[in-house]
Amino acid sequence: MSKNFKIHKDDTVQVIAGKDKGKRGTVVRVLTKKDAVIVSGINIVKKAMKRRSQQDQGGIADVEAPLNISNVALICKKCGPTRAGYKIDGDKKIRVCRKCGEAL
Template sequence: MAAKVRRNDTVEVMSGKDRGRRGDVRSVVTSSNRLLVGGVNMVKKHRRARSANEPSQIIEIESPIHASNVRVVCRSCDQAARVGFRVLEDGRKVRYCKRCDEAID
């Protein structure tokens, strides 16, 4: 099945602690259907010092979020929209916004 969400899409989080937050999709984990979204689902990692000039520290990094918890933000209407698929006359398959009916790809 074609992916509704792809890399470099802007998405809005629909559930969880980051609900309402928007970010860009940095990468897609196809096997688990999860996305790494910039600034979303930040978790603190405790990192041990590995050398004298690199102290132990707590860093915050993004953690993958399930694709069902986000919606693509449409560039035309700037809304978090559901995505449909449509086949053009030349055979290309494109995604479209179910709110404003504009093609996304």
């Protein structure tokens, strides 16, 4: 297991570094091997699309580029962007805010 993969698909995260700092979005993909995540509407880059058929005009599309996992943070209801930790509750592992202990 990678050290930092406390962020999962469908989590809401806040960008804490880079050009989209402060923005929030939903994780659409976790790229474990690259230590990166793709977040809906964040880190948009223009990508040239090739023409694939006579009808296809090709052109420029907006795509979401991966963000390094260290540049995003989970959001705690109380603390805002935070680091996540784990707490064992019986036989369950719960993801919690490291600052206040609230379940994330």
